[in-house]
Amino acid sequence: MNSHNERDLNNEREVNQEAFRRLKGTIQHDYPPGRFLAIYQGEIAGEAADFMELRRLLQASGKDPNRALIAQTGIDYPDYAIIF
Amino acid sequence: MITFNEEQFTYKGSPPRSWFEITLQALDGTIEPLDVLADTGSPFFLIVSEDTIGRFKMNDGPAINTNFGPMKAGWLQLSIPLVREQLFVEGYSSEAVVSAAKQSSSDFEGLAGLPLLRLLQFGGNADFFWIKPPVSS
Numbered sequence: 001m002n003s004h005n006e007r008d009l010n011n012e013r014e015v016n017q018e019a020f021r022r023l024k025g026t027i028q029h030d031y032p033p034g035r036f037l038a039i040y041q042g043e044i045a046g047e048a049a050d051f052m053e054l055r056r057l058l059q060a061s062g063k064d065p066n067r068a069l070i071a072q073t074g075i076d077y078p079d080y081a082i083i084f
Numbered sequence: 085m086i087t088f089n090e091e092q093f094t095y096k097g098s099p100p101r102s103w104f105e106i107t108l109q110a111l112d113g114t115i116e117p118l119d120v121l122a123d124t125g126s127p128f129f130l131i132v133s134e135d136t137i138g139r140f141k142m143n144d145g146p147a148i149n150t151n152f153g154p155m156k157a158g159w160l161q162l163s164i165p166l167v168r169e170q171l172f173v174e175g176y177s178s179e180a181v182v183s184a185a186k187q188s189s190s191d192f193e194g195l196a197g198l199p200l201l202r203l204l205q206f207g208g209n210a211d212f213f214w215i216k217p218p219v220s221s
Contacts, residue, residue, distance in 0.1 A: 024146075052172070080148070
């Protein structure tokens with residue numbers, strides 16, 4: 001992979017991370033718990049009952065499933081946590 | 085007495101630690117066993133090195149900051165030999181955490197936290213840490 005593509009992918013990953021932080025409250029409010037949800041190019045791109053089903057849905061809609069950020073609904077994702 | 089499908093792991097390291105073996109599987113079929121510390125004080129499924137996350141991650145997960153520094157998240161497919169098959173869990177990468185684990189034994193490649201342990205039954209005695217499949221619902 002050349003440095004240009006790698007830079008684009010890293011930017012895309014950061015876009016997805018920022019989108020998750022921005023949408024976290026909306027996701028917890030609007031989606032039932034226990035689902036897997038994908039953020040792709042900064043937007044919610046789908047949700048499914050299990051991880052592989054979500055990847056298949058992304059693939060079927062023409063998206064590269066490897067490039068999605070995936071989170072679970074109903075899970076607390078704090079900004080900071082302590083490991084003992 | 086050994087219970088069917090109970091896996092026992094003699095404490096390892098200096099100081100001795102609870103640990104068990106997991107197997108990671110990448111999308112291309114690559115499989116790798118890892119010895120991981122069992123830590124009920126960690127709120128994360130699994131913490132491994134950046135190299136391991138890079139080789140086995142299927143998708144990004146939400147990143148987080150911790151008392152060990154920032155951690156990137158990646159979804160991992162793992163199994164626990166003879167105990168659990170094909171789990172998809174959110175793993176995290178932290179060189180600081182893995183380095184701390186290796187202070188006890190260089191065999192340790194990561195830290196398994198309470199969320200992963202809660203997918204099993206687990207316990208220990210004076211000699212070994214044990215894991216076995218979860219109670220059937």
